[in-house]
Amino acid sequence: MSVSLYYSAGRALPLTGAETAAVGAVLAARGSSFPFQDEEGLHLYDGGGEPDEVLDGSTRMPADPGRLLPVIVHVLDSVTALRRALPGARWRVHLDDLDVPWDEEDGYALPGMRDTDSGF
Template sequence: MSVSIYYSAMRSFPISAVEKLNLLSIVDNFNEGFPYENEGETLSFYSDPSDEYLLEGSVKLPYRDENIIVDSVIYWLNALTHLTSAVPEAEWDVRIDDCPASWVDDHWEM
């Protein structure tokens, strides 16, 4: 059984060039620092998000150990917090499989 985090953002205008660079920089930094990169996927965006979305993506978590799953969820929610901050006008949706993550005090929590 695998666990994934799904994320998307919507807003009425497209991502600017500066925002895109910031988003890609955040993704690169978190992907390079992910301690379980050989056991799970890294953060990415779908190349063609659905019409209503600014961006969409998912990351499949390592599943061999419960502690690694929890560590990975915390790690990627931190990354998504940074991404959310990089596009603050967007409405974000973050889910761990079918369960919504919560935006609490300016960060994502499970």
């Protein structure tokens, strides 16, 4: 059975040129530091989402338990960087049916998986 992390941002105004460039920079930086090149990393869809949705995507989680935690941590850190690049957007991040909470200081993390808890 496959588990995926889904992320989306919405607002009435489309992305500005500067925001589009910032999203591209996040994708490039986070893609180059992804821990497993043979696993799916941060993946944004090409439009066609909900009305007022300016960004959406998903990442399929690895089946290998030894890779799961590093991938979740990396992708949530990437989504945190995207959220900070798009101020004023309404975000929804969830691992299948489990909403991932936002923390202003630490960003996105699953409960009990903050850097100090997980060793990452």
